[in-house]
Amino acid sequence: MITIENLTKKYGKKTATDHLSFTVPSGQVTGFLGPNGSGKSTTMRCIVGLDRPTEGQALIQGVPYGQLRSPLTTVGALLDAKAFHPARTARQHLATVADTHGFPKSRIDEILNLTGLTDVAGKKVKGFSLGMGQRLGIATAMLGNPEYLLLDEPVNGLDPDGVRWVRDLVKNHARIGGTVLISSHLMSEMAMTATNLVVIGGGRLIASGPIKQFTESVGHSTVRVAGPDLAAIGETLAQMMPTLERVDGRDTLVIQGAQASDIGHALHVAGLEIHELSTTHSSLEDVFMELTGSSVEFRSGGNR
Template sequence: MIELAGLTKRYGEKLAVNNLTFTVRPGMVTGFLGPNGAGKSTTMRMVLGLDRPTAGDVRIDGIHYDQLKDPLKYIGALLDAKAVHGGRSAYNHLLCLAQSNGIPRSRVREVLDTVGLTAVARKKAKGFSMGMGQRLGIAAALLGDPRILMFDEPVNGLDPEGIHWIRNLMKSLAAQGRTVFVSSHLMSEMALTADHLVVIGQGRLLADTTMADFIQQNSRSYVRLRSPQREQLLDALSRAGISAVEVGNGALEVDGGKPELLGELAARNGIVLHELSPQQASLEAAFMRLTAEAVEYHAHAETVGGTTPSPPEQQPEWGATWQQRKGH
């Protein structure tokens, strides 16, 4: 378990991490999300004692990192896969780490096999591709068979097979009761991997909740209906006190409706439905909505022919943000 209490980091005038308090619990994959510059990497560095907090505290199973004996047996981390001596082979890199933490030599071959690098174990790391470097970094994180794993952008440079592998690895580690804390900008991958989310923006905590609740709290939920008896369907909905919005392709949308109740309503009125589908925004859409005010670096559309393209039509607001609904 990783516990943060009022964790704060300031670099001169820059407040990189602002009073963060949350707990990363075992038995689940916790995703760590935030825009560029939100303070994710700084937070992870403070967990590992690489940066000293300006204020607050962070503990690993109740202990500060610098008090851990043989820390690789407690927590394994991938923060920068390039942090490897290029002149060393993959085997010797891991062997040095193992010897410094009282880990048996046999464990080196085990983790090389786990990450699929056995065939290149004696090759120098400087010749590795980005994906191979990521696998070596993951092997180092697994070396001490720790109860806590922390990964920063673990899928960088991996091919589709590698992405599928690391996703299943993280789920497997969590299923074993381990604590898995992972930061990634790939929302589609995070949606498939994480059970719980911690979201920060400009160093502040924005959300600490389950994946399902995060999407529900920060996105619009509605049901789409299509019928060749469109007018009869509108009348039936109106009589039941249900508001529907007409959209393109002859479809209707009902905010917050339950598909089974709408289907039963249509059946009672003898209305044929060609579509009855619940719609929920993606993790990416929910994330973009929550963090819109916390983005530090804004890109702008490139001008073409001396003119700037018109902005896309604004999406409607669908209620308060997660923090507002929680009373923050």
Template structure:
């Protein structure tokens, strides 16, 4: 379990994390979302003692990270997959880590097999691809067989098979009763992986709870209807005060109602329905709505610059 109380981190006049409080419970996967610069990495670094809080407290399994006698057996963390000497092999790196906690050597072999590194375990890490580096970082996080796992962007650089593997891995660990806390910018993957969400913006928690509950709190539950008499049904629904949009001919998307209410109304007016189904917004839509005022680094569209004569010549 991870517990934070009024956790705060300031860098001079800038407040990176502002009186944040949360509990990450065991037995589920908690996704940590937020724009760049929102305070995600700083929060994770404070959990594992790499940054000292300016105020507040954070504990893992009941203690501050640096109070655990064997931290790797309590908390496994992937915060920077590149934090490995490039001249060492993956096996050498893991064995060195294991020696600091008297972890048996065959555990190193186990995590190498588990993370798909067997064919490259004795090669220098400096030659690893981004995906292989991520796998090594996950292997290091798993080395102490910890009760709590903290992963910052674990699927970054992985191919689809690797992304699916991480999803199955973290969900399996959570099913064993472990605490799993991970961040990602891939909303579609987070929607499939996480049970709970913690959304941060400008250093403050702006949403927390089960994934579907967070989505519904923003977009609201809705209903999709298809009918050959959609225009007539739309008029009836709007007369009832129901918000209606029509994404295409014959199709209606409704907000603020239920399938039962729509079905009863259509039946009462003998309007045939070809589809009547509940519909909820996506995690990406909810995330964009929640964080629209919390984006610190925003890209602006730019018009294409005309090419010069010399640039056109260089292309030939």
């Protein structure tokens, strides 16, 4: 488990994180979400000891990163897809990391194959595309076969095949008991990848919990009802559930903030025939925008 306790990091007068606290459970993929400038990268840097907190702490297995007995076999991190010597090849880069940490040379070929870099292993990193750099960064993070993975925007620059590969990689890692903290601005991808979410804004925690808590809550659900006597259906629901927010359409009633099972039961008791009773949930993008709307630091001109 990763534990963030009262984490505050200031750069001069700028407060990047402000008394931030949350946990990253083992065996799950935790999506780390927030607008630009919200403090996600700073938090990840504090977790791996690249930045020292002004207050609070970031713990892995109950200790700071610097106190881990074997950091690279415990934590693998991708925080910068360009953090390589440009004159080295992919193989040379991985060999340097392996040699300095006592990893077997056979692991290099395993990782090159795992990340799809075997064919470009002898190519200098300065010629890599952004997507290839992302793959090499993930290869470096995975070299020590770590339990914990911290990936900051790992799908930037990847094609659809690469995006799916990252998704499968982190989900499989969590499935075998690993711990994954992954940030991304691609809400649709996070909806398919993460089982748990941490949302921050302005350096502070906004919300955290299972992803279904965000997208499938009653408050983010819409129920559609249709039947041959729509007027009677509407009148019955208005009497039995007067606080519901309802939109009357010509053929369908659209109801916010209710469960389909409650509506179906009410109409069954009233003896009314229904032809449709369905539920749709808000997208993760819609929920994210709702949660972070007041903490967006860099807002586009069309959304003022």
